[in-house]
Amino acid sequence: MKQIETMIQESDMVLIGVGDEFTEKKNSGDDILKAYQKLMELVKGKPWFLVTVNTDDLVYDAGVNSxxxxxxxxxxxxxxxxxxxxxxxxxxxxxxxxxxxxxxxTIGKKLxxxxxxxxxAYPSVIRMPFERTVQYNQKASMIRIHSKLAQVPDEIKDRSVCYDENPVLFLNKL
Structure with a gap:
C-alpha cells in the first residue's frame, strides 16, 4: 500500500479511472463514499482527472470536484x-x-x-486508452486494482503494479 502512495507522490499528475467495481452491485454505498474520500486524500496537491463509466453519481455524493x-x-x-x-x-x-x-x-510528464x-464494461472508455497512455508516455506508470482483471499488457508490465483485490476495500484499508 505504501508503494501506491509513493507512486502517486512521485508523479507530476494523476489520471484516475473508476469502473464497475465501484458500484453498489459490488460494495455498500457507505464504503464507496469512504473510498472516494480516501482517493481524494491520496491525490491531494496533485493535478488529477477522473474518468468513470459508472452512472450512479456516487462520485459526486462523495464530494469529488466535478x-x-x-x-x-x-x-x-x-x-x-x-x-x-x-x-x-x-x-x-x-x-x-x-x-x-x-x-x-500530461505528455512528457511523470503521470x-x-x-x-x-x-x-466499455473498455474503449478507460481500460484500453489508459493502457495506451502508459505505453506511449514513457514517464507514466500504472496502478491497476481489480478483483479479477488486474493484469496489464507486457508492454507496460515493467511500469505497472497490479493488485487482485476489490478496489473499494483496498482503498479503505489505506
Whole structure:
C-alpha cells in the first residue's frame, strides 16, 4: 500500500479511472463514499482527472470536484444513461473535451495512472486508452486494482503494479 502512495507522490499528475467495481452491485454505498474520500486524500496537491463509466453519481455524493470528473456513460439522476434508447451523449462532451486537453498536457510528464475496478464494461472508455497512455508516455506508470482483471499488457508490465483485490476495500484499508 505504501508503494501506491509513493507512486502517486512521485508523479507530476494523476489520471484516475473508476469502473464497475465501484458500484453498489459490488460494495455498500457507505464504503464507496469512504473510498472516494480516501482517493481524494491520496491525490491531494496533485493535478488529477477522473474518468468513470459508472452512472450512479456516487462520485459526486462523495464530494469529488466535478470539474475534474467526466462520466461518458451518463447520470442516473439526470435520467440520461448509455443504456437508454434515447441516450444523449452531448451532455458529457464539453467535459470530455476538457479531459482530452488535460490528458494532452500530461505528455512528457511523470503521470501516475490509477485504475480502480475497471473491467471490460466499455473498455474503449478507460481500460484500453489508459493502457495506451502508459505505453506511449514513457514517464507514466500504472496502478491497476481489480478483483479479477488486474493484469496489464507486457508492454507496460515493467511500469505497472497490479493488485487482485476489490478496489473499494483496498482503498479503505489505506
Amino acid at each position: 470539474f475534474f470528473v467526466v462520466a461518458p456513460c451518463g447520470s442516473e439522476r439526470r435520467g440520461n444513461v448509455i443504456t437508454n434508447e434515447n441516450y444523449d451523449e452531448s451532455g458529457y462532451l464539453p467535459q470530455w473535451k476538457y479531459y482530452m486537453n488535460w490528458l494532452a498536457s 501516475c495512472v490509477l485504475e480502480l475496478g475497471v473491467g471490460m
